[in-house]
Amino acid sequence: MIGIMQWVALYFMPFLCVAFVVSSVNLAKKIKNGEEDTGGNTAWVAVTFTLIMYSLVCVMV
Numbered sequence: 001m002i003g004i005m006q007w008v009a010l011y012f013m014p015f016l017c018v019a020f021v022v023s024s025v026n027l028a029k030k031i032k033n034g035e036e037d038t039g040g041n042t043a044w045v046a047v048t049f050t051l052i053m054y055s056l057v058c059v060m061v
Contacts, residue, residue, distance in 0.1 A: 002058045009055035016055075020048040 008016075027041035 002061065005055045005058035008051065009059045013052065013055065016048050016052050020045065020052060023048060 023041050023044040027038055027045055030038050030041060
């Protein structure tokens with residue numbers, strides 16, 4: 001599992017970071033506009049943040 005996450009950290013980190021930022025901005029816009037449907041963006045932010053952090057931890061070990 002650690003080898004897979006190191007591969008993710010090496011090759012997919014730029015895409016994960018872009019997805020995290022875009023999802024965070026979209027979530028902030030929805031919250032600012034008072035929209036109720038924020039579940040999808042919240043899920044994407046949580047998943048991308050978790051993958052970023054977990055892959056960084058696996059690289060540091």
